[in-house]
Amino acid sequence: MPRSKRSKLVTLAQTDKKGKENKTRIFDEVRSALDQYKYVWVLQLDDVRTPVLQDLRSDWTGSKLILGKRRVLEKALGDTPEEEYKDNLHQLSKVCNGLPGLLFTDETKEVVEAYFNAYSKQDYSRANSKSPIDFTIPAGIVYSRGGQVAEEEDVPMSHTLEETLRNKYKIPTKIKSGKITLNEPFVVCHKGDTLNVTQALILKQFGVAASEFKVKLVAYYDGDNSTVTKFEDN
Structure with missing residues (x-):
């Protein structure tokens, strides 16, 4: 057998x-x-x-x-x-x-x-993946969703994050009247771009979960x- x-x-x-x-x-x-x-x-x-x-x-x-x-x-x-x-x-x-x-x-x-x-499943984009959207942070007060929703439906980003945005993510922010601001729009990425680590982290910071798993x-x-x-x- x-x-x-x-x-x-x-x-x-x-x-x-x-x-x-x-x-x-x-x-x-x-x-x-x-x-x-x-x-x-x-x-x-x-x-x-x-x-x-x-x-x-x-x-x-x-x-x-x-x-x-x-x-x-x-x-x-x-x-x-x-x-x-x-x-x-x-x-x-x-x-x-x-x-x-x-x-x-x-x-x-x-x-x-x-x-x-x-x-x-909606997910955050990772480094070396393709950007699913164009994403630009508008000039003026920086909001938590970075212009993805109307200002009246959003809240200004906490001033405690300004140093992170400026030093870690190289976004030229400043504090004015206790709020994080930008003098001009900051382009993070264009749709189809291959994201680097910093771009992927910025998208996550602003709650951009536009990728699909x-x-x-x-x-x-x-x-x-x-x-x-x-x-x-x-």
Whole structure:
């Protein structure tokens, strides 16, 4: 009788005790979930932030989302035919690029695709990303939203932030009558510009959350027929 794939011994990389314990925990969680759920999906979660993970864990309470270092997830799935935990899982392991997450669920393919196609989260732009808008801080009193809303709906930015704007962000502000002011408009960025660190921080300072975060579906494994389906754009 051939030896069961589940009985194979897999050695994780040498590391410190605490790190090894965490890797072992994630490894065991993945294999336990493979036994429990019909489907496992690979999600692309590069640059993911806490609110997105909170949404996913809340919305998929009957399923299980596991994050971890790419190599640990690959080892848990099995990255060769000889080491795979179930038939053909090594094919799924090969698409765990970047920062992947594994979603284990019994929900159908149609339900999973409908959810992630509809899901989006407003987010702050990061350095090296493309600016989603033109943003210029108007001359005069500097308001907390930097001219994005009408003055009567906004409040002047606290005078305690003037030094930060001037020294850290290189915005030529001054204090007049206890309020932060600009003598002339200050252009932060144009739509489509590649943002540097300072520009991204200025947008965040003024509450510009105009970027959209989407979770990309990479591939999924069907435990009933041991097949892996990859999405074309990946």
